[in-house]
Amino acid sequence: MELLVSAATRNPRGLSFYALLVFAFLYAPIVILIIYSFNGGGVGGFPPHAFTLSWYRILLGDGAMWDSVLNSLMVAGAAMAISLLLGIPAALALDRASFPGKTLFRRLVLLPLILPGIITGLSLLMLFVGMGMHLSLLTITLGHGTALISVATTDIFAGLQKLDRAQEEASLDLGANYWQTFWRVTLPNLRLPIIGAALLIFTLSMDEIAVSFFLIGRDNTLPLEIWSRLRRGMTPEINAISTVIFVFSLAAIVLWYRLRAQTEGQPELGAELVEAAEAN
Amino acid sequence: MFSRAYKTAVTVPPLLWVAVFLLIPYALLFCYSFWTVSSSQTIVHNWNLGNYAELLRVHVYFQTLLRSMWIAARVMLFALLLGYPLAYYLSFHAGARKNLLYQLVIIPLWVSYLVRAYAWKTILGSDGVLNTLLQYVHLTRHPLEFLLYSPFAVVLTLTHIYTPFAFLPIYASLEHIPRNLVEASHDLGASPLQTFWRVILPLSIPGVLAGATFAFVLSLGDFLAPLLLGGPSGIMISNIVVSLFGAAYNWPLGAAISLCMLLLVVGLLFLSERLEKKWSYS
Numbered sequence: 075m076e077l078l079v080s081a082a083t084r085n086p087r088g089l090s091f092y093a094l095l096v097f098a099f100l101y102a103p104i105v106i107l108i109i110y111s112f113n114g115g116g117v118g119g120f121p122p123h124a125f126t127l128s129w130y131r132i133l134l135g136d137g138a139m140w141d142s143v144l145n146s147l148m149v150a151g152a153a154m155a156i157s158l159l160l161g162i163p164a165a166l167a168l169d170r171a172s173f174p175g176k177t178l179f180r181r182l183v184l185l186p187l188i189l190p191g192i193i194t195g196l197s198l199l200m201l202f203v204g205m206g207m208h209l210s211l212l213t214i215t216l217g218h219g220t221a222l223i224s225v226a227t228t229d230i231f232a233g234l235q236k237l238d239r240a241q242e243e244a245s246l247d248l249g250a251n252y253w254q255t256f257w258r259v260t261l262p263n264l265r266l267p268i269i270g271a272a273l274l275i276f277t278l279s280m281d282e283i284a285v286s287f288f289l290i291g292r293d294n295t296l297p298l299e300i301w302s303r304l305r306r307g308m309t310p311e312i313n314a315i316s317t318v319i320f321v322f323s324l325a326a327i328v329l330w331y332r333l334r335a336q337t338e339g340q341p342e343l344g345a346e347l348v349e350a351a352e353a354n
Numbered sequence: 355m356f357s358r359a360y361k362t363a364v365t366v367p368p369l370l371w372v373a374v375f376l377l378i379p380y381a382l383l384f385c386y387s388f389w390t391v392s393s394s395q396t397i398v399h400n401w402n403l404g405n406y407a408e409l410l411r412v413h414v415y416f417q418t419l420l421r422s423m424w425i426a427a428r429v430m431l432f433a434l435l436l437g438y439p440l441a442y443y444l445s446f447h448a449g450a451r452k453n454l455l456y457q458l459v460i461i462p463l464w465v466s467y468l469v470r471a472y473a474w475k476t477i478l479g480s481d482g483v484l485n486t487l488l489q490y491v492h493l494t495r496h497p498l499e500f501l502l503y504s505p506f507a508v509v510l511t512l513t514h515i516y517t518p519f520a521f522l523p524i525y526a527s528l529e530h531i532p533r534n535l536v537e538a539s540h541d542l543g544a545s546p547l548q549t550f551w552r553v554i555l556p557l558s559i560p561g562v563l564a565g566a567t568f569a570f571v572l573s574l575g576d577f578l579a580p581l582l583l584g585g586p587s588g589i590m591i592s593n594i595v596v597s598l599f600g601a602a603y604n605w606p607l608g609a610a611i612s613l614c615m616l617l618l619v620v621g622l623l624f625l626s627e628r629l630e631k632k633w634s635y636s
Contacts, residue, residue, distance in 0.1 A: 089442070101462070103514065104462065106476070117482075120483055120486040160367060160368045163363070163364040163368050167368060167369075170360075170361065179369060182372055185380075188571065188619075190574065190619070197383045197612075200382040200383060200605075200609075201374075201378060204382060223368070223371075223372070252356070252363075280466075281464075281466040283467060297468045300468055304472060304582065312472060316472065320466075323461075323464055324461065327460075331457060
């Protein structure tokens with residue numbers, strides 16, 4: 075160990091080679107997955123042979139898969155609305171109000187991000203069963219919306235810290251009421267963190283599986299549809315849909331990155347996790 | 355500057371929501387763990403410690419928990435061994451490419467968990483990419499069967515999934531180290547190795563602790579990777595909980611196991627927070 079560290083600190087080239095290997099490890103599975111989505115010979119087998127687009131053609135005609143995509147889009151959209159509608163006031167409250175249990179509230183909100191998904195999923199299952207609700211896309215939406223409030227709160231709280239209070243003060247002094255001030259001054263100033271959080275919540279909800287696993291009713295979300303097919307066997311069609319998901323996640327990330335760069339110059343994707351680490 | 359009404363308006367809705375959809379559910383988990391299931395498969399609300407006695411009596415629960423912790427510990431170790439040097443390289447040696455490389459580490463983090471676990475399944479299977487590659491270059495004659503459906507597959511996949519989680523806080527803590535401390539160490543005659551051991555590493559301990567906690571906690575509770583890649587020898591504690599909530603229909607016992615897991619996790623978070631505070635310099 076000591077020897078390795080010694081080598082690494084003296085010789086940054088060895089270190090860059092190691093970093094390259096780590097990158098290879100992180101990306102190899104994704105690259106392989108994409109390559110085999112064009113493989114006529116199936117999900118495995120080296121070398122890949124017989125380039126084909128037929129898995130994508132099969133995917134295009136797969137009604138059940140697209141139903142689940144539609145379900146996921148609806149869930150993610152609604153979860154995004156819930157998280158924002160609660161995350162924005164929560165961030166304002168954390169920034170401006172003092173109330174009993176403030177620390178507890180902060181930690182509780184962050185908990186679903188750090189706890190294994192199974193614990194949050196089961197706890198919510200017990201709640202919904204206790205309330206006599208049938209499991210459906212609605213229960214999944216409520217679960218995602220709640221679990222992801224932390225993302226909205228963290229991003230918007232950070233935005234509020236940078237906000238110039240004088241603007242709001244001026245608005246209030248000039249006779250606008252709190253609602254008008256919020257609507258015309260606070261909210262427009264928070265536009266970018268809100269859009270950034272919305273994008274992230276949407277992506278995370280689209281991918282979420284551990285909590286959904288316990289709250290699922292008759293209709294599948296996309297990850298659960300893929301999951302149920304994996305239990306039956308693997309086909310390159312799953313590689314194809316995974317590639318499509320990857321491309322869309324990538325697009326969302328690039329968009330997110332641009333927004334962040336606009337707001338702060340120094341973009342920090344994953345700030346929620348760092349925040350979670352520091353708050354807990 | 356903000357009136358009482360304003361503060362109430364922004365505080366009460368999120369508080370109520372979080373109470374109903376987070377506090378009550380976690381409290382329910384607690385309650386369920388003291389209830390029982392009757393022979394007619396209904397939940398009986400007679401408070402007792404039977405489920406916890408069961409956990410102590412039947413060894414398979416404790417053994418599986420230990421195995422899960424062992425898997426999680428290995429994931430944590432590998433995630434640190436991959437994540438720390440990477441973070442160190444990015445923070446101190448990457449130069450102008452720093453931001454780009456940072457994004458490159460983060461991208462896999464937002465790529466679907468399931469997609470990544472599935473990718474490993476296509477690589478490790480007996481007809482998978484790796485086995486057929488090894489046979490293609492004549493390194494092996496028969497597929498290596500231990501690659502898939504083993505704790506190895508679970509550790510490998512979870513390491514892949516959680517390395518960026520370990521990387522993030524480590525990188526953040528390295529970035530927070532004032533560069534003039536490092537320069538001072540050099541100027542005072544310390545070798546790069548001494549600077550690393552005596553200045554950089556101690557100052558990055560809070561990040562290491564946070565990263566280690568993430569990797570350990572998140573992999574400890576995982577049940578999808580074991581289901582997909584673990585086989586019978588890769589079963590983890592959450593898989594038992596899943597079956598207790600499904601076919602076995604014993605929610606109270608499942609809740610008791612979940613609560614033990616929750617307490618373990620919260621305990622670890624608390625411990626790592628205390629240690630982080632102790633090690634942080636600001």
